[in-house]
Amino acid sequence: MNKSQIEARLERSLRNQVRAPKLDRRFDAAVWAQIESAKASAAAPAMPAKPDASRWLFAINLVGALVAAALVVMYGAQAFSGAEVNVALPQVSQGFVERAVMAMVWPVTILALGFGMMFTAVGRRLRAEFF
Amino acid sequence: MERDADLLAALKAGNHHAVLEGLMTRYRQKVMHLAFSIMRDQALAEDMSQTVFVKAWQALPKFDGRASLSTWLYTIARNTCLTAVERERRVVPLEDFAEVADDDGDPMVFGTAQAGVESAGQAAAEYDVATLLEQLPEPYRRVVVLFYLEDRSCEEVGELLSMPTGTVKALLHRGRKRLAALAGEMSETES
Numbered sequence: 001m002n003k004s005q006i007e008a009r010l011e012r013s014l015r016n017q018v019r020a021p022k023l024d025r026r027f028d029a030a031v032w033a034q035i036e037s038a039k040a041s042a043a044a045p046a047m048p049a050k051p052d053a054s055r056w057l058f059a060i061n062l063v064g065a066l067v068a069a070a071l072v073v074m075y076g077a078q079a080f081s082g083a084e085v086n087v088a089l090p091q092v093s094q095g096f097v098e099r100a101v102m103a104m105v106w107p108v109t110i111l112a113l114g115f116g117m118m119f120t121a122v123g124r125r126l127r128a129e130f131f
Numbered sequence: 132m133e134r135d136a137d138l139l140a141a142l143k144a145g146n147h148h149a150v151l152e153g154l155m156t157r158y159r160q161k162v163m164h165l166a167f168s169i170m171r172d173q174a175l176a177e178d179m180s181q182t183v184f185v186k187a188w189q190a191l192p193k194f195d196g197r198a199s200l201s202t203w204l205y206t207i208a209r210n211t212c213l214t215a216v217e218r219e220r221r222v223v224p225l226e227d228f229a230e231v232a233d234d235d236g237d238p239m240v241f242g243t244a245q246a247g248v249e250s251a252g253q254a255a256a257e258y259d260v261a262t263l264l265e266q267l268p269e270p271y272r273r274v275v276v277l278f279y280l281e282d283r284s285c286e287e288v289g290e291l292l293s294m295p296t297g298t299v300k301a302l303l304h305r306g307r308k309r310l311a312a313l314a315g316e317m318s319e320t321e322s
Binding site: 003006007009010012013014015016017018019020021022023027028030031034035038 | 151152155156159160163164167173176177180181182184185188189256257258259260261263264275276279280307310311314315318
């Protein structure tokens with residue numbers, strides 16, 4: 001095949017094969033959808049509010065960490081410096097302890113159950129509805 | 132809206148929705164061609180074209196009318212696509228080839244070849260253009276692809292790539308020479 005034949009064949013191949021898809025109104029609709037999506041994400045708050053569960057977990061962890069830190073300091077000081085740390089326990093009667101336990105057991109149980117229910121699907125729906 | 136003047140009037144009136152509708156109706160195909168010539172992939176080119184019009188929508192309030200709407204839109208399209216490919220380091224920047232001396236020969240006519248020169252058997256066969264173009268370096272490939280997508284108009288290619296028509300002709304001429312050499316090698320392998 002000579003040079004001119006190659007060029008003619010190439011020209012025809014280019015004319016027939018170089019094609020891009022034809023765009024129509026569906027393309028426009030896709031662009032508008034992207035614009036709407038960008039608008040929606042711009043309108044959304046940048047920092048989502050912390051969910052209640054994480055706040056509760058943070059508070060409980062903080063209390064636990066503080067108690068642990070107090071114990072470490074107390075027993076650490078006792079062990080390494082030889083200092084006597086005596087914490088006098090309050091004197092309470094057996095009857096008082098029983099009455100206190102009986103008085104607290106139901107409210108604590110109900111509170112604990114309620115707290116747990118708050119994070120179930122039903123609880124979440126109710127919270128979203130009323131709070 | 133059929134004319135840029137109508138689009139500019141709508142823009143002045145703050146009717147951005149109508150302006151974008153008009154821009155898409157008038158220029159979506161050209162933007163697609165430009166994106167396709169740069170991205171080398173139809174799906175990617177369509178994604179990029181959509182991104183171009185989203186960016187145009189965001190930039191419409193800042194359009195100052197110093198350039199024509201088409202030039203402004205093609206600039207967004209070029210920058211968007213080139214940024215995307217440069218991120219992947221797939222192409223040489225267009226600017227490196229901006230100054231190309233004009234070459235001899237008419238780029239609009241491929242050598243002295245005419246379709247009638249070939250025999251019936253040869254006319255039935257065609258080259259695998261995708262394979263050939265894959266071996267053609269930028270910016271020749273981009274110019275050759277756009278030339279055929281834009282109905283073989285060097286002026287249109289120049290407008291889309293923001294290049295003088297002479298540069299387009301020179302790149303086209305050299306690109307075709309390279310393609311012919313590659314096609315010759317392909318023919319030898321076939322025979």
